[in-house]
Structures are given as structure tokens and as C-alpha cells.
Amino acid sequence: MVDALVLALDFGSSFAFFGHSLGAFVAFETARRLRDQGRVLPDALFLSAAPAPQLPPRGIPASHLDEDGLLTALEPTYGELIHELREDEELRELILPGLRADLQLVESHRHEDRAPLSCAMTVTGGTQDDLNRTELEPWSVHTSGPFALHLLPGGHFYLRDPEPKSTLLRLIAETLTRRTPTP
Numbered sequence: 065m066v067d068a069l070v071l072a073l074d075f076g077s078s079f080a081f082f083g084h085s086l087g088a089f090v091a092f093e094t095a096r097r098l099r100d101q102g103r104v105l106p107d108a109l110f111l112s113a114a115p116a117p118q119l120p121p122r123g124i125p126a127s128h129l130d131e132d133g134l135l136t137a138l139e140p141t142y143g144e145l146i147h148e149l150r151e152d153e154e155l156r157e158l159i160l161p162g163l164r165a166d167l168q169l170v171e172s173h174r175h176e177d178r179a180p181l182s183c184a185m186t187v188t189g190g191t192q193d194d195l196n197r198t199e200l201e202p203w204s205v206h207t208s209g210p211f212a213l214h215l216l217p218g219g220h221f222y223l224r225d226p227e228p229k230s231t232l233l234r235l236i237a238e239t240l241t242r243r244t245p246t247p
Contacts, residue, residue, distance in 0.1 A: 065169065066093045070101065080108040080240060084223065086166045088114035089173055092206065095181055108184040108239050109207075112232075113220050115195055116202035117175040127167035131156070134164065140194065141220050184210045186239055188232060190222030191215045212239070 083091030126137035216228035
């Protein structure tokens, strides 16, 4: 996935990445790949609701489970969505293949220790998520630039609620404003 992104896109000279959950790993690995190729790095990385990549994998692999087993394994994180999927076969047929593919990406990811990135890194998570500060703070070793950690009200999908979403957008805007040189 990262190779395809880096090959297909011209990121320009000033950009930032935001990634939530699996997207945090994609954003992080894409930034590392850009660095490895001598290309422009993002001004900032915003990584949300994902444990630091050097930590042991969480839980048991679930991508291979049958439909009921997969829904049961996802229930603690996805909550209400799982109830909706159990009730709606058409929705299940649309959503489960993508969720299974996402899980396969997470389960197959192997972290490699490398030099830290030089861009700013902001890590966020929900105060009611089962991810905690001890799993989010270790992201700090992956940047030599500014690092910030913010816990916002809510669970794994805290950014769906208006108040934490507003706070998150403010944090992003403030970080990017500090990183953007004035004309």
C-alpha cells in the first residue's frame, strides 16, 4: 500500500499526513518511505488511535476468522457498528471485506527500527479507548522534531463526536500554523 501511494502521488513541497488507527501506520510508513527515497517529508504527522509500531501486537489475529468470529473480535473496538452489521446482511457484505483487509494489513505489519523522522508528530487518542497513554507515548521515539500527545474525550472513534473533533481540528491548525513560515 505504501509503495503504491509513494509511486502514485506527488505530495508537493508542503503537506501533512493524518491517519486514524490503521491510517496512522500508513501515514507513518509513507513518511518513512519518502525519507528513504530522499523526497520531501510532511511538515507534520498527526497519528490517531494507534499504538506505537514498536510495541507487541494487540489482541489475537482476527482477519482469518469466520464472519461471526470476526464480528465478535471487533465488537470491543467498533461497538455499535457491530450491532448494525449483525442486523443488516447487505451492510455486512459491503463493510466486512474492507475491515478484513484492514486487519490483514495490521497483522502483517512488521516494524523495523530506523532513524527517527524529523517532522513534527502529534499523537491523539480517546480517553475511553482501551489504548492508553503508555501505548501512545512511545511514538515519541520516531521523531527528532516536536512531539505532542493529546487525549480527547471519547473512545476509539472519538473524532466522530463534535467536541473532540473540534479540538482535534484546532490542534492540527495550530501545529500547521507553527510549522508554516510566514511570507
